[in-house]
Amino acid sequence: MKLTLIIQISIGAILINNFILTRMLGLCPFLCATKKISGAVKIGISVTLVMGAASVIAWLVDNIILIPYDITFLRIVVFILLIASLVQFTGMMIQKLSPELNDAMRSYLPLITTNCAILAVALLTIQDNPYTGISFTLAEALLNGIMSGVGFMIVLIIMAGIREKIESGTVLKSLEGLPIALISAGLISLAFSGFAGLHFPSTPGGY
Numbered sequence: 001m002k003l004t005l006i007i008q009i010s011i012g013a014i015l016i017n018n019f020i021l022t023r024m025l026g027l028c029p030f031l032c033a034t035k036k037i038s039g040a041v042k043i044g045i046s047v048t049l050v051m052g053a054a055s056v057i058a059w060l061v062d063n064i065i066l067i068p069y070d071i072t073f074l075r076i077v078v079f080i081l082l083i084a085s086l087v088q089f090t091g092m093m094i095q096k097l098s099p100e101l102n103d104a105m106r107s108y109l110p111l112i113t114t115n116c117a118i119l120a121v122a123l124l125t126i127q128d129n130p131y132t133g134i135s136f137t138l139a140e141a142l143l144n145g146i147m148s149g150v151g152f153m154i155v156l157i158i159m160a161g162i163r164e165k166i167e168s169g170t171v172l173k174s175l176e177g178l179p180i181a182l183i184s185a186g187l188i189s190l191a192f193s194g195f196a197g198l199h200f201p202s203t204p205g206g207y
Contacts (some may be wrong), residue, residue: 001139008131009143014151015195019117021155021188022196026117030156031181033111035167040160043108044153048146050087050112051121055145057082058122059138079122087113121148158188 019025026047033043058079066072091109112118125141128134136144162184171180 001137001143005131005140006143009129009140010147011195012131013144013147014154015192018151018155018192019120019148020152021192023117023120025120026115026152029108029111029115030159030185031178033108034156034160034163034181037157037160037164039108040156041153043111044149044156046090046108046112047115047118047152048149050083050090050118051149051152052142052146053086053090054079054083054118054122055125055141056138057086058125059136059141062126075123075126076119079119083118083122084113117148117152121145124148155188155192159184162188 017023020027020030029043029047034040061078061082062072062075066075066078087109091106121144125136125144127136129136129140129144132140159181163181166180166184175183
């Protein structure tokens with residue numbers, strides 16, 4: 001995989017096609033898990049790992065089972081079951097390797113299981129790569145999944161930082177809680193919309 005393609009996929013997943021700000025997916029953890037930066041980091045790392053793993057598994061299942069046996073109409077159902085199983089497996093591994101981390105992450109796992117962004121990244125994996133015009137390779141699918149998770153985590157951390165600053169200040173009574181959070185989200189989205197002007201060629205080889 002060429003360096004230019006790596007940069008294209010990374011910038012596209014993190015900034016231009018950010019799951020939260022551009023695709024409007026994963027809003028539940030975006031609003032519920034961003035009261036503290038520590039919580040945002042934990043769920044961000046978890047989502048990044050699950051997105052990367054889900055992308056690889058979805059690509060393998062689609063190319064080895066669903067397409068050869070002509071049962072692609074089962075994609076959504078199969079991917080939902082795979083994601084739920086993946087999150088549960090991740091939870092069991094965390095519990096076995098680090099009980100302390102498991103206690104800290106326990107409340108966030110349900111948010112990851114029901115996070116529509118995880119299903120979305122799996123479905124995007126089986127589509128054509130917008131920068132090459134052909135289907136994602138396994139390496140490209142993994143990179144896209146991880147970078148999508150990184151973009152997700154960055155936005156969570158930014159939002160959590162803003163909300164912590166707001167909590168330490170004075171806000172109108174009518175704007176406390178969700179209203180000021182939505183206003184902050186709108187301003188972050190407006191800032192990220194500037195990246196939409198970045199243009200990459202549809203074929204690899206340069207900018």
